[in-house]
Amino acid sequence: MAEKLKIIPLGGLDEIGKNMTVLEYGKDMIVVDCGIGFPDEEMYGVDLVIPDFSYLVKNAAKLRGMFITHGHEDHIGSIPYCMQEVNCPIHGTAMTNGLIKLKLDEHRLSDKVKLVTHKPGDVVKAGCFSVEFIHVNHSIADAVAFAIRTPAGTVVMTGDFKIDPSSTDGMTDLARFGQLGNEGVLALLCDSTNVERQGYTPSENTVAESLDRLFKGCDQRIVVTTFASNMYRIQAVLNTAQRYGRKVAVTGRSMENILKVGQELGYLKVPEGLIVELGTIKNLPKNKIVIVSTGSQGENMSAMYRMAFSTHKQVDIMAGDRIIISASAIPGNEKAISKIINELYRKGAEVVYEKSEGLHVSGHACQEELKIIHALCKPKFFIPIHGEQRHLQIHGKLAVQMGMNRRNVFIAELGNVLELTAKSCKFNGSAPVGMVLVDGYGVGDVGSVVLRDRKHLAQDGMIVVCVNLSGQDGSVITGPDIITRGFIYVKESDELIEEMRQVAMEAIDRCRAKHVRDWSAIKSAIKNDLSGFLYKSTKRNPMILPILMEI
């Protein structure tokens, strides 16, 4: 039997984020992207979510390289965790590698991992694969798609992209997609994030125009907050400030970082003297200042948050300040952003944030742009990626509308193994996948049991019942003592706590009367009785921990 090309999504399907895809052929394997996911609201205390790397570990000998489309967290964030388990060269563009390097430094992995920098047009050999870098537009500089030559045929992976004909660094390389289509594309794996939206995503240029409108004639201080990773946007703010004779001060760690990296790598052109120290702006007139800040997603303790709530050491928002929020809310962040906006209004600031103001554009392709890619690539098989179930399904329908046979569309689940030959594609088997939770230094030590307990504790708090029992006859020597946290306000609940003591004591007495000496049975009795009593009297269900000690 001839070898087949295997495509295995390890992340990025049925979810937004955690993007990671394996391509395997015979003794060779490569990985595209290695991102983090974000914990949902039920994952109490979890910092981030990474893919399960066990398939890579098991096949480490085959691993020829990792290829990264761009430098957003959901495409690079898991690299340090992955590189602690396997090792291979990482290939990316200059900007992408700049951001990866910051991560590797932080995890002290820079010496161990080889980072290789390429330009669009470059072709990289990795085992039987050869990977071509193709320029695409996205909300971060230096993003690429990949055309991956395999013995079974060419696979095109778009990464995150949109088509912006007036982008300052050139439009997505549609000509190249077209050539590839003419040569024959076996499979297309395409970004599905914006597939629900009709039409086209507006150009990043429209934001620059909006900024101009808001700077023009403004005689107040201006504060702009946006995504630190969007260098185009930051450049536009710098240019607009320069045009209107304002100095720029920067606040927030990731914004300071990006300014440094962006300048070093030549992605940001900063006119001399434009940037000033935050501490010096008090000496400037209000209409000569722009503050560029992190916190566009309402992040707690971000620079914007601290300025709004007067806990920033250097800057406080003043009445009359014009605050420009050049971002839209990532789902789940609406309330946090709203909280900051309310506080800014309370201080008498003018806040500009409405969609209608044209202060943000998406980084992802809408329906018409997706159709262009489908029409250019003319793939034999189509595998929608980067999306929740609904995005994948709608993208599948879009492909069918574009003339593709319904049976050539493959909506995969994470871990599904897709086997391709030059003529066929089918599901065959599966690889281990899952969410590995990162909490502090712990990777994977928080699982469903711990999360269930955290949720239980969060809902109704907990009660510890401490008793010392006699080793001889099981009688109570001291206790039961009741300690509660997160259940009720103890200082006003003496009576209830005394009742709980009684209930626990009766449970122990009952066990003793029945000659029950098995401690787990006594614990169960205490737990059940107390739980019933508390539900009846408070309609709450705290966690109950009976602790028995033998004397």
Add this chain to the structure above:
Amino acid sequence: MAEKLKIIPLGGLDEIGKNMTVLEYGKDMIVVDCGIGFPDEEMYGVDLVIPDFSYLVKNAAKLRGMFITHGHEDHIGSIPYCMQEVNCPIHGTAMTNGLIKLKLDEHRLSDKVKLVTHKPGDVVKAGCFSVEFIHVNHSIADAVAFAIRTPAGTVVMTGDFKIDPSSTDGMTDLARFGQLGNEGVLALLCDSTNVERQGYTPSENTVAESLDRLFKGCDQRIVVTTFASNMYRIQAVLNTAQRYGRKVAVTGRSMENILKVGQELGYLKVPEGLIVELGTIKNLPKNKIVIVSTGSQGENMSAMYRMAFSTHKQVDIMAGDRIIISASAIPGNEKAISKIINELYRKGAEVVYEKSEGLHVSGHACQEELKIIHALCKPKFFIPIHGEQRHLQIHGKLAVQMGMNRRNVFIAELGNVLELTAKSCKFNGSAPVGMVLVDGYGVGDVGSVVLRDRKHLAQDGMIVVCVNLSGQDGSVITGPDIITRGFIYVKESDELIEEMRQVAMEAIDRCRAKHVRDWSAIKSAIKNDLSGFLYKSTKRNPMILPILMEI
């Protein structure tokens, strides 16, 4: 000194929900609305938020009545809690009182509280106040505004409203607002919810048109989910079903309730034979069925949720079903709704939910409608209500744009006392206000301490350290035993737990060596040492509970 009219907002400012306003003059006091607020994501385990009623309790002797604008939870939800503390007649329209009665029944208060039903146009005397009911459009039937005659002048309170000229039960009574304006309005208290939106809110009729488009020619089963309280919407679904020869089955408790109450009170016209039992629909062809369901906000365990996740006892979603989500997400519910939509797609259903489909309209007035009310009422003083800080501020600006003197706009904080005469309005003093948290049967027993503990427990779980110390010399008799919940997966953490035991033991030994016998000092030592050790080794900060028992 002559008496003054006091207006005191007890809820509904700087927040969406919990609406409640006090009007007081001399020995008379009335209350308008008595709603609940919804806990934010940091209020772990809290079911709902109600206003602080202590100002009412303190002035109970003055209380002449409570007036309710409409039957939404954020205007009636706190009534049962309030009526346990004070008692007065409650005045509302038929639909509003129907919904209040359900609540009073549930809390066994129906016998104690007098509900008085009125129609638009009615005028109710309450002490020195007389309150006129004025018909307005909103997303629930039988909503009213109030014109309140006081010795100081007329106060107009809009309640929640919009202006829908093609509403099936007639447009908001603009003529009456105009007459009041001509007679002279002292103060306007106006809904600010949609003040950020330009233009007009579309008519509820447009939703009926969209439903028609989606029913027409559909040969599949149709499932519609919407807000149970929107009788207009439900009537439109019934009418459309009738028109296309489909039977209607209803699922979800609140939807069943509303169908019953709506029919009893004559707000829903249900053609005979249209409604069928859910259990019988399996005998009908697919194109003869509409299922009307709760769950438009993605509520866990709602009928829609259960149908999507195959835990509904009677109905499962099938490939081809057309699911119509006739609602938009209330901020904070986006992810829950998205989860259901993904599951529906996974089952092969067709889901219609986009804004562009015209499946929902707001119940609140946009800018142009607000301007109409301002222009008609021509109030001397303006107090924006029902909104977060930004809504209040923007509404204030809108009033100024409409020609009002900036000094006549009063953006109040909860509890501010506004004192009005026929010619003046000013802030003077404050009343106690706040959020009272309801958790199970407990009202107010969960406060900041309990919430802080719940948050701490939710983040990193907890550790109990149990030690028996000798009463004679403070030496360790048994323990320290370590019990954790929500911290780490215990079965794979033997080593860490043993280290924790060591750290605790060393802390105790150190205390003993220093002849420390004060138990709280020993507890602190255990807590500090363990906490430092754990942060260093895991970067987590679980709650640590040392329990010392003396033998």
